[in-house]
Amino acid sequence: MNAIIWQGTNHVGVETVPDPTLLLPTDAIVRVTSTAICGSDLHLLDGFIPSMEKGDILGHEFMGEVVEVGADVKRVRVGERVIMPFNLACGVCDPCRRGLFSACDNSNPNHRMAEALYGATSASGLFGYSHLFGGYAGGQAQFVRVPFADVSCFAIESDLRDDSVLFLTDIFPTGFQAAENCGIVPGRDVVAVFGAGPVGQFALRSAQMLGAAEVIVVDRVTERLRLAEAAGARTINYEQTDVLVALREATGGRGPDHVIDAVGLEAHGHGPGALLDTAEQKLRLSFDRITALRWAILSCAKGGTVSMPGVYGGLVDKLPLGAAFSKGLTLKMGQTHTHRYVRPLLERIQQGEIDPSFVITHRAPLSQGPELYKTFRDKHDGCIKVVLDPWT
Amino acid sequence: MTSGKAGQGPVTAPDHASTGATMPGAERAMFGAAGAFLLTAGLRSGSPFQKLLIGGLGAGLTALAVRGRSPLATALKIQQDGDGHVLVSEAVTIGKSADGLYAVWRKLENLPSLMKHLERVEVLDERRSRWTVKAPAGYSGGEVSWEAELTADEPGRRIAWQSLPGAQVENSGEVLFRAAPGDRGTEVAVHLNYRPLGGSVGAVVARIAGQEPSQQLRDDLMRFKREQELGYHPTTEGQSSGRASRGGKA
Numbered sequence: 001m002n003a004i005i006w007q008g009t010n011h012v013g014v015e016t017v018p019d020p021t022l023l024l025p026t027d028a029i030v031r032v033t034s035t036a037i038c039g040s041d042l043h044l045l046d047g048f049i050p051s052m053e054k055g056d057i058l059g060h061e062f063m064g065e066v067v068e069v070g071a072d073v074k075r076v077r078v079g080e081r082v083i084m085p086f087n088l089a090c091g092v093c094d095p096c097r098r099g100l101f102s103a104c105d106n107s108n109p110n111h112r113m114a115e116a117l118y119g120a121t122s123a124s125g126l127f128g129y130s131h132l133f134g135g136y137a138g139g140q141a142q143f144v145r146v147p148f149a150d151v152s153c154f155a156i157e158s159d160l161r162d163d164s165v166l167f168l169t170d171i172f173p174t175g176f177q178a179a180e181n182c183g184i185v186p187g188r189d190v191v192a193v194f195g196a197g198p199v200g201q202f203a204l205r206s207a208q209m210l211g212a213a214e215v216i217v218v219d220r221v222t223e224r225l226r227l228a229e230a231a232g233a234r235t236i237n238y239e240q241t242d243v244l245v246a247l248r249e250a251t252g253g254r255g256p257d258h259v260i261d262a263v264g265l266e267a268h269g270h271g272p273g274a275l276l277d278t279a280e281q282k283l284r285l286s287f288d289r290i291t292a293l294r295w296a297i298l299s300c301a302k303g304g305t306v307s308m309p310g311v312y313g314g315l316v317d318k319l320p321l322g323a324a325f326s327k328g329l330t331l332k333m334g335q336t337h338t339h340r341y342v343r344p345l346l347e348r349i350q351q352g353e354i355d356p357s358f359v360i361t362h363r364a365p366l367s368q369g370p371e372l373y374k375t376f377r378d379k380h381d382g383c384i385k386v387v388l389d390p391w392t
Numbered sequence: 393m394t395s396g397k398a399g400q401g402p403v404t405a406p407d408h409a410s411t412g413a414t415m416p417g418a419e420r421a422m423f424g425a426a427g428a429f430l431l432t433a434g435l436r437s438g439s440p441f442q443k444l445l446i447g448g449l450g451a452g453l454t455a456l457a458v459r460g461r462s463p464l465a466t467a468l469k470i471q472q473d474g475d476g477h478v479l480v481s482e483a484v485t486i487g488k489s490a491d492g493l494y495a496v497w498r499k500l501e502n503l504p505s506l507m508k509h510l511e512r513v514e515v516l517d518e519r520r521s522r523w524t525v526k527a528p529a530g531y532s533g534g535e536v537s538w539e540a541e542l543t544a545d546e547p548g549r550r551i552a553w554q555s556l557p558g559a560q561v562e563n564s565g566e567v568l569f570r571a572a573p574g575d576r577g578t579e580v581a582v583h584l585n586y587r588p589l590g591g592s593v594g595a596v597v598a599r600i601a602g603q604e605p606s607q608q609l610r611d612d613l614m615r616f617k618r619e620q621e622l623g624y625h626p627t628t629e630g631q632s633s634g635r636a637s638r639g640g641k642a
Contacts, residue, residue, distance in 0.1 A: 005634035018632040024624055055634030092621050094487055094576045106618050109626045112611060125626065137631045145631055 002390065003141030004369045006056045009047030012370045017057065020137065020145035025072035028149035030082060034162040035062035035140045037369065037386040038086075038170055039197050040264070040311045042377045044130065048265060048287050049313055051113060051131040059140030060086035060127040061169045063162060066153065067143070075150045082153040084146055085338030086170040088125040088136065091151035102335035107148065108134040123335065140369060142390040154342045163357035163387065164349055167202070171385075172356050173341035175202025175262070178309035179210050181332040182258035186211025192247060192256035192299065193217045193233075194292045196224035198359050198385045199309050200262035204233050205354055207260070216250055218243055218295075220268065223382040227358075238269065238295075247299045255301035263292035264310025273318055287314030297324045308333035359385040365392040420457050427453030477562075480584040480606040484613040487577035488620050490569040491548045496620070497567055498551060506619065507612040509605075511535060518542075520556070527589075536560050536589070562587045580616070582609060 005015045020029055038061050043049050063083040069076055076082065088108075089101035096104050104124035108114055114122035114132050125147070128138015137145060146152050156165050178199070182191060184207060191207040193200045196219035207215050208231065217228035218236045225235040236246045247256060267274070269291030277289035296306045297320050306329055324331065348354055361384045362372055372386045427450050434447025471479040486493060496502065500521050504510040511524040516539070524537040538559030544552035544566065552566035563586035570579045584605055618625050 001632075003632075003634070007634070015634045017634055020632045021630070023627055023630050026624065053635070057633055088626075090622055090626070092487065094485065097487075106622055107626055109628060111614055112607070115610075134626075135628045137628070137633060147626060 001142035002366055003057045004059060004138075004366065005054075006044060006052050006058055007054055010045060012045060012058065012373050014367050014369060017141075020141075020143050022068060022070045023145065024147065025070035026148060026150065027070045028066050028073055028076055028146045028153060029068040030062075030064040030084070030139075030144050030146050030153075031067045032062045032064040032139055032142055032144055032390050033081075034064070034166050035059050035366070035388050035390060036166060037061075037140070037373060037376055037388070039199060039376075040129070041373070043265060043311060043313070045373055045377060046266065048281070049130050049132070049311075050117070050287075051135075053131060053135075056128065056130075056135070057137040057139075057141055058128045059138035059144075060129055061166065061171070062127075062139030062144060063156070063166050063169065064139075064144070066149075069149060073149045076153045076155075080153070081156045083156055083165055083169050083342070084127070084139070084152045084154070085173075085336075085342065086127055086129075087335055087338055088127065088134065088147055089151055089339055090148055096151075099337055099340045101337045101339040103337075110134055126335075140366065140388065140390075142366070151339070154346075156346075158350060160349065161357070163360060164355050165346065166387065167198075167356040167359070168338075168342050168345055168349075170336065170338065171198045171359070172202045172345055173338045174309045174336040175199045175204075176206040176209075176341055176345060177336045178203045178260045178262065178307045179206035179212075181307040182207070182210075182260065182305045184210045184212050184258065187213055189257040190214045190216065190251055190254075190301075191258045191260065192296075193228075193260045193262055194296055195219060195261070195263035195310065196221065196228045196235075197262065200224075200260070201227060201231075201359050201384070202356070203260045203262050203309065204228055205231055208232065209348070209353065216247065216256060218247075221379050223361075224379075224384060227384065243295055244299050251301070255299050256304070257301050258305040258307060259296040259300045261292050261296045261306065261308045261310045264308075265289060265312050265314075267291040267293070269295070276318065286317070288312050288316050290316055290319065294318070294320055297321075297329065300327065300329055302327045303329075305330045305332060309336070360387050362386040364388055366390040423453050424457030427451070427455070427457055476587055477585050478588050478605070480586075480609055481582065482606065482609045482613050483579055483581040484617050485572050485576055485579050486617045486620050490571060490578040493578050493580060493620065494548045494551070494569050497569075498545070498547075506616050507608070508615070509608045509612075521553075525561075538563070561589065580613065582613065584609065 001017060001019045002014055003017050004012055007013050041058060044052055066076055066078050066080045066082055069078060087102045089096050089104040090106040093105035102124050107125040108122045110131050111122035123133060125134025125136050127136050184191060189212055191212045193203050193215060196217050204215050204217055215233045216236060217233045218238055219225050220237055220239040225237060228235050234250060236243055265288040267289045273294055274291040280286040281289055300306050361382055364372055366388045369388050375381055375383045376386050430446050430450025431454055434443050434450050437443050437446060500513045501515050503513050509525050511526060514522040516522060519542045520539060522537060522539050524535055527534055527536045538561055539556040540553045541556055543554045544550055548569060550566060550568050554564040555562050565584040568581045572579045
C-alpha cells in the first residue's frame with residue numbers, strides 16, 4: 001500500500017510499504033477513505049517531538065471502512081464505516097473508566113520510554129505520533145491497523161459525507177474540550193483564542209456553542225482571521241498591534257475571562273522572550289517556544305482559565321508563573337479524551353449545529369501529501385486544513 | 393527483609409530510609425587508591441593542563457572514597473545498603489481483587505510467564521522453590537539460580553521469600569497486596585533486596601545493559617497489570633512501516 005512516511009526532520013515522503021495485518025485478536029484493519037494532516041503533525045515534521053524513527057507511518061486523523069476484524073472483536077463488523085479517535089484507549093483501566101481516555105494506562109507498549117521523560121505513569125498510545133506514544137503506525141495510508149477495535153471504532157451510520165465527520169477524530173473534540181475546560185459562564189464570559197488554525201477555529205465555535213458572550217481570536221494570518229470573523233469572532237492581528245493592549249482594550253481593561261492557547265510549542269511572536277525561545281529551540285536546548293502561552297497568562301483576567309489544547313513536548317522556562325499565581329488562574333491542559341466527545345459532537349453535526357468541513361481549504365491525493373505538509377506549515381496558499389484521498 | 397504494615401509507618405520502603413548508594417568497603421578502598429594515585433601523578437606532572445585534569449580527577453575520586461558513595465550508582469539512583477545489597481521497589485495498581493492477584497502470584501511456577509527475566513521456578517515443597525534467571529551481561533554461565541524459601545504467606549495480603557544459604561545471588565523479597573482507595577482495585581507493591589554479581593560496579597553495568605532488576609520489575613508489573621486487565625499485551629511488533637519496505641518508493 002502507499003503511505004506517508006517520516007524520513008527524518010523536514011522530510012516526509014510517500015512510499016510503498018507492506019499492507020497492515022492483524023497483530024492481535026482485538027485489532028481491526030480499516031481501508032482509509034479520508035485522512036488529514038493535523039497541526040500537531042507539523043511538530044513531527046519539524047523534529048520537535050522526540051523518538052520518531054525513519055520509516056514511521058504518519059497520520060492520526062482518518063476514517064474508512066472496516067475490511068477485517070480479529071477473532072476477539074465483538075462490536076465492530078466488516079463493511080462498517082468508522083471513525084477512530086487519534087488516541088488509543090483500552091477501555092477497561094481506571095482512567096478509561098473515568099472517561100480519561102487519553103490517560104489510558106495500558107495502550108502504550110513503550111511505557112518505559114514515556115515514563116523516563118514524563119514521570120510516574122505513561123500517556124496513552126497515539127496513532128502515528130512517535131515511539132514515546134507507542135510507535136503505532138498512522139493512518140495517512142491506504143490501510144491502517146486499528147488496535148482495541150471495539151473501543152476505537154465509532155460507526156457512522158448516517159449519510160453524512162466524510163468531510164463532515166472526519167474531524168471528530170481529533171480537531172473538533174480538541175477544540176471543544178479546550179472550550180469546555182474554560183468553564184464558560186453563558187452570556188457573561190469573554191473568551192480569547194490564540195491561534196486561528198484548525199483547533200483554534202473549532203475552539204472558537206465550541207466556545208460559542210457553550211454560550212460565550214464574545215470570542216476574540218488572535219493570529220497573524222489573514223485567511224484564518226477572516227474565517228474566524230465569518231463565525232462572528234472579533235479578531236486581533238498580533239503583528240499589527242500590541243496584543244496585550246488590544247485585549248485589555250477589547251475587554252474594558254479586565255482581560256478575557258478565559259484564554260485558549262491553540263498554538264502550542266512552535267509559537268511565533270515577538271519580544272525578547274520569543275527571540276530567546278527560538279534561539280534555544282534552534283540549538284535544541286529546549287523543545288518548546290511558548291510565546292502564545294506567555295501572552296495567554298499575561299492577558300487572562302483575574303480568576304480566569306488558561307486552557308491549553310496546543311501540544312507542548314518538553315521543559316519550559318520563562319513561564320510567567322508569578323502572573324498566573326497573582327491572578328489566581330486555573331491552567332488546564334492535556335491530550336483530548338476524544339472518545340467521550342465523539343457521540344455528543346456527532347449529534348450536534350447531525351442536528352445541523354455545525355458542519356466541520358468549513359475548515360477544509362485543500363484536498364488532494366495522498367501522493368501530494370508531502371508537498372502539502374510544507375504548504376500547511378508555511379501557511380501558503382491560504383492553507384488551513386488539508387484532506388487527502390489515499391485512493392485517487 | 394522488613395516491612396511496615398499497610399497504612400503504618402513511612403511511605404518509602406523502610407529499607408530505603410537510611411541508605412543511598414553506599415559503596416561497600418572494598419570498592420571504597422579501590423576508589424581511594426585510584427584517587428591517591430591520580431592525585432599524585434597529576435601534581436607531579438609538568439604540564440599545567442595535566443596537573444589540573446589528572447589531579448582534579450584524582451581529587452574527585454579521593455573525595456568520593458572519603459564520602460563513601462558510588463558516583464555512578466548514585467547517578468543511576470541505585471539504592472544500596474552498607475552491606476552492598478541493592479534495594480528495588482515498585483508498585484502498580486491493577487483493577488482486580490487482591491485475592492485473585494494473590495492467587496496468581498502464589499502459584500510460583502507461573503511467575504516466569506509474568507516476569508520476563510525469570511527462566512523458571514520449580515516448586516520443591518510447600519515452602520522451598522528453585523529460581524533460575526538469565527545471567528546479567530558479562531557473566532559467564534548463561535544462568536544464575538538459587539533456592540529460596542517462603543518466609544511469609546498471608547492469603548490476599550503478602551508473600552515474602554528469602555534465598556537459602558549458598559545462593560549465587562543472595563536475595564529476599566516480598567509482594568504486598570492492598571486494596572486501592574475507591575473502586576480502583578488493588579495496589580501491588582514489590583520490594584526486592586539482593587547482592588548483585590560484581591558488587592555495585594556489577595549493578596551499574598547491569599543497569600547500563602538494561603538488565604537491572606528495577607527496570608525489569610517495572611516492566612514486569614506493567615505486564616502483570618495488562619495480563620490481568622486486558623488479557624493480552626498491546627504491541628506494534630510486526631506492523632508495517634517504511635523500514636520493512638526496503639526502498640520501494642512510490
